[in-house]
Amino acid sequence: MDKKYEGLVKQAIEAMKNSYSPYSKFRVGAAVLTKEGKVFTGTNVENASYGLSMCAERVAIFKAVSEGYTEFEAMAIASASGDASPCGACRQVMQEFSPNMKVIFAGKEFSLSELLPRPFSGGSLNV
Ligand code: THU
Numbered sequence: 001m002d003k004k005y006e007g008l009v010k011q012a013i014e015a016m017k018n019s020y021s022p023y024s025k026f027r028v029g030a031a032v033l034t035k036e037g038k039v040f041t042g043t044n045v046e047n048a049s050y051g052l053s054m055c056a057e058r059v060a061i062f063k064a065v066s067e068g069y070t071e072f073e074a075m076a077i078a079s080a081s082g083d084a085s086p087c088g089a090c091r092q093v094m095q096e097f098s099p100n101m102k103v104i105f106a107g108k109e110f111s112l113s114e115l116l117p118r119p120f121s122g123g124s125l126n127v
Helices: 003-018 056-066 088-097
Strands: 028-034 039-043 072-079 102-105 108-111
Touching: 003 028, 003 039, 003 056, 003 072, 003 102, 028 056, 039 056, 056 072, 056 088, 072 088
Parallel strands: 072 102
Antiparallel strands: 028 039, 028 072, 102 108
């Protein structure tokens, strides 16, 4: 992992503290770095109606997008297990905005394209 992302990892760990996960008791935190150098954090937010629960990664991205930031350089993910990999839905949402972003978890740095090869994208909708 590039040393320049150490601060981002710390922010993801810090974000875990606000995880609302009374059902799974599995805390997740995410910190996404925008192209402009701004960081947005997120935690998983669960619901008694389980299917309504939202992952930390998407909370962080949706916070950024709703504030006008849509291009991302990197995201760090922290979890109770220490090695949780982002789910498929979150990978798809990342690729919507920044197909070449870096994703950091388990102390390693990945490119989104290696985590989600041959993605479905908006380009396919231009029929
Ligand atoms: N979770 C995340 O926040 N991100 C992931 O990428 C995988 C799973 C959350 C959802 C749920 O609140 C808990 O972890 C257990 O699945």
